[in-house]
Amino acid sequence: MQRRTRWMKPLLQVHNVSQVYESGGFLRKSRVRAVRDVSLELREGEVLAVVGESGCGKSTLARMILGLLPPTEGRVELDGRPVVRRGGGRLETAKRLQMIFQDPFETINSNQKVETVIGRPLQLHGAKGPFRDRVLKLLRQVGLTPAEDYIDKYPSQLSGGQKQRVMIARALGIGPRVLVADEPTSMLDVSIGIDIMNLMLDLKRDHELSLLWITHNLGSARYMSDRIAIMFGGQIVESGPTEEVIAAPKHPYTKALLYASPDPRREQVEAAAFQAAGREEAGLPETGCRFRHRCPYAREDCARSDVGLIATTDSGREVRCLHPLTDRTEPSRSQEADRKEMEA
Numbered sequence: 001m002q003r004r005t006r007w008m009k010p011l012l013q014v015h016n017v018s019q020v021y022e023s024g025g026f027l028r029k030s031r032v033r034a035v036r037d038v039s040l041e042l043r044e045g046e047v048l049a050v051v052g053e054s055g056c057g058k059s060t061l062a063r064m065i066l067g068l069l070p071p072t073e074g075r076v077e078l079d080g081r082p083v084v085r086r087g088g089g090r091l092e093t094a095k096r097l098q099m100i101f102q103d104p105f106e107t108i109n110s111n112q113k114v115e116t117v118i119g120r121p122l123q124l125h126g127a128k129g130p131f132r133d134r135v136l137k138l139l140r141q142v143g144l145t146p147a148e149d150y151i152d153k154y155p156s157q158l159s160g161g162q163k164q165r166v167m168i169a170r171a172l173g174i175g176p177r178v179l180v181a182d183e184p185t186s187m188l189d190v191s192i193g194i195d196i197m198n199l200m201l202d203l204k205r206d207h208e209l210s211l212l213w214i215t216h217n218l219g220s221a222r223y224m225s226d227r228i229a230i231m232f233g234g235q236i237v238e239s240g241p242t243e244e245v246i247a248a249p250k251h252p253y254t255k256a257l258l259y260a261s262p263d264p265r266r267e268q269v270e271a272a273a274f275q276a277a278g279r280e281e282a283g284l285p286e287t288g289c290r291f292r293h294r295c296p297y298a299r300e301d302c303a304r305s306d307v308g309l310i311a312t313t314d315s316g317r318e319v320r321c322l323h324p325l326t327d328r329t330e331p332s333r334s335q336e337a338d339r340k341e342m343e344a
């Protein structure tokens with residue numbers, strides 16, 4: 001399933017985007033730097049996974065990529081053209097860049113029949129009706145057959161997996177080049193989630209799509225993607241070909257994610273050192289390495305130096321770490337020291 005995609009043409013380019021959320025009044029202003037100087041590239045026909053724990057900035061990044069949230073800094077381009085044009089006008093790029101959400105019917109009127117849910121965007125994007133036959137075809141393409149049994153149903157009459165298939169059909173109908181999927185299987189049973197992943201891989205192949213797969217789950221990223229970008233505290237901390245990164249992570253956080261995913265090779269001592277996962281962005285240090293308080297390999301200079309992404313091999317791997325892991329790296333402190341720090 002995995003392919004070398006290094007030489008393919010870049011389709012979606014994210015150039016140094018940042019997002020700062022500001023809230024509160026004049027006296028009690030709060031600022032959250034949710035995404036910090038992130039650059040990514042999605043190539044033709046490729047699946048790129050963005051992986052990180054809750055609060056690391058994945059959804060914020062997805063919303064900027066889709067043009068739903070203007071970046072505080074940086075820019076996003078599709079085929080070399082800005083996703084959001086000066087003065088708005090997202091409709092044209094929205095045609096080519098479609099989103100699949102975690103909760104399939106979060107944004108949909110539950111009083112609409114499947115025919116309307118899938119047919120309305122076609123109308124909005126200027127297609128001429130009637131749409132019933134096109135909707136039936138789309139339902140077949142996403143495996144909801146016989147399509148005639150589904151087209152007149154309401155969301156409440158569908159299972160979670162069926163709803164997600166309807167949302168995929170809705171996105172597909174517009175003829176996108178890129179699908180951005182934000183945790184699309186996290187609310188589904190494992191086997192249903194695997195069916196949805198297989199469907200998306202089939203559709204990607206048949207419709208020559210590119211896929212940005214956003215998840216907290218390294219397992220699904222591994223199943224789906226050609227390349228992977230690991231995100232922590234609003235930054236990309238490691239990226240590269242998926243199998244290479246997973247086989248030999250160079251950033252301690254990537255290693256932490258591996259321990260957190262079901263794997264019989266898990267080493268208990270180091271796994272325990274990573275258990276403080278899930279903290280919000282706000283609790284992380286502003287300078288130096290943002291992961292250092294949870295990193296069993298941290299050294300003194302990790303607090304002092306900000307390090308950017310550094311290319312490590314010729315296969316396109318990058319890591320943001322002063323002391324990238326090797327086979328021989330030993331933890332610099334014990335589980336006991338970590339526990340004391342957490343209690344303090």
Ligand SMILES: Nc1ncnc2c1ncn2[C@@H]1O[C@H](COP(=O)(O)OP(=O)(O)OP(=O)(O)O)[C@@H](O)[C@H]1O
Binds near residue numbers: 054216280281
């Ligand atoms: N509208 C907002 N205003 C202020 N802070 C926000 C806003 N949206 C997100 N944040 C904060 O920005 C950080 C990143 O949030 P984001 O939702 O992008 O992360 P995430 O990785 O997608 O998490 P999850 O998987 O839980 O959705 C978090 O600290 C979050 O609390």
